[in-house]
Amino acid sequence: MGLYMVKKLILSIPLLFVISFLTFILINLSPMDPAEVVLRAQEVPQITEELIAQTREALGLNKPFLNQYTDWLLACLQLDFGDSYVTGESVWSLIGPAFLNTLKLTLVSSAAIIVLSIVLGVNCALREGTLVDQSIRGMSFLLTALPSYWLASIMIWYFSVKLDLLPTSGMESYASYILPVTVISVGYIGIYFRNVRSSMLNQLNEDYVLYGRASGLSEKKITLHILRNSLQVAVSIFCMSIPIILGSTVVIENVFAWPGLGRLSVKSILSRDFPIIQAYVLILAVAFVLFNTVSDIINAALNPKLRKEF
């Protein structure tokens, strides 16, 4: 198992290199000279050839391409993503706290998604075809179909404005989490609990369930075995959904004025603040690779056959 983990982690390294390289050339795809972009972003009144040349020198843009890349990569590894074109502050000082805020929102939402999907999925599977099962499935269908910005507005109107129970925006207290987390989770729960439910139902027909029951094991014990076997598919999806949520909080963060990556990235895109966009893309890409690897490792822990093949 330990060996498997090490192998998986090592295998992800080349992928990370490719990603970082693609992120780096992103900036060179821009039709404008980066030096010019910087100068414009800083609202320099008169952009002369001389000024551009100076800036190019300062940004290291005259060095050979590969050197630029390695310099940039080494800096990134030390969390030095350069300075914002607009404010001149270091990118990390802007993106670090924003990333942390988004990560908090993502992790709380993921936890809610995982717990509720499993609870609902297991209960529906054990009560297949009953009123409970049918009504939960019906309701989830409805909730999944709602667009998140609409749900967000309705919830703000009802819980914050009408009942005055929850804060409308920002992240001042734990209560601030409730609305955004609900809006993010609802759609995912609607999908994943069905996933858990159907794989549980498949497992219920397996012989080991019959043998367990015929041996007099308690339903609780048997359910745990079933759950463990049905989680394999769900785990991959859960793990993959974490970076997806991380990247898709843009709408929610803007609705709830959550000081996170989503808001920062929109702002940076509008002002062409390339270093921030670059760091944003890099962080998300790395998160994808890492969570993918983590899901492989968890699956291997759940399924002994997977482990053997390595």
Added chain:
Amino acid sequence: MNMLEVRHLKVWDQKSHNVIIHNSSFQLKAGQCLAIVGESGSGKSVTCRSLMRLNKPGIQQSGEIVFKGEYLNQLSDKEMRKRRGRNIGMILQNGMRAFDPSSVVGVHCKETLREHFGWSKSEIEEKMTKAMERVLLKHPMELLNKYPYQLSGGMLQRLMIALALVLSPDIIIADEPTTALDTISQFEVVEQLMGLRESTGCSMLFVSHDLGVVQKIADEVLVMRHGEIVESGTTQAVFSEAQHPYTRYLVSTRRELGANFNMMMQEDNMC
């Protein structure tokens, strides 16, 4: 004395109102082996599951199941669960699928024995080791720490028998325990099942396609077809003077197929 008596067992599918077992009545005498034979889909497995009240959801049953004078069909779920494994045990056809694929096989044994006897880990290990050696499974402790896919079908079958040895139930229901195995493993498993009967004195309900094995192991035979018992009697009577044409057909076709197995058994008897 009857260990188990089944009266007017009827099993049907609630949704389609399709009747699977029409009206089965039979007895399993103490210490005896009753075989159920019949073509695929005739309702053998459903009969076995009904006795333990383990039909799939949506499958309904009625009729009386009397175990040692106790009406199993009237027991609460909790009481019924206590009988399963401890009083009535089951051995399944496909060992590979009978154990949770993502746990080592020892987990099932441990959980079962803990449920019924509340034994400690070392007690369980000691009893399992002894029983596994009895069914000729070598290196018991290593084996218990393997996953099902790491073992062969025959080994898993013998592990189920070993667990039954420890549980020592009054009745063993073996639903085609040898069908999924090659001839050599079949032979070993049948030997062990006979050993199990000898050492625990249990009664056995033995479902099989293989009339050769049935002839060797069973005292009495039920022949099922389309959810009905078409013939029953002592093994000898059924095999030599079958009344129902279906039984005669079964006996004549299966005699040839069972020849292999009989040869091995005879060789074994000679040694």
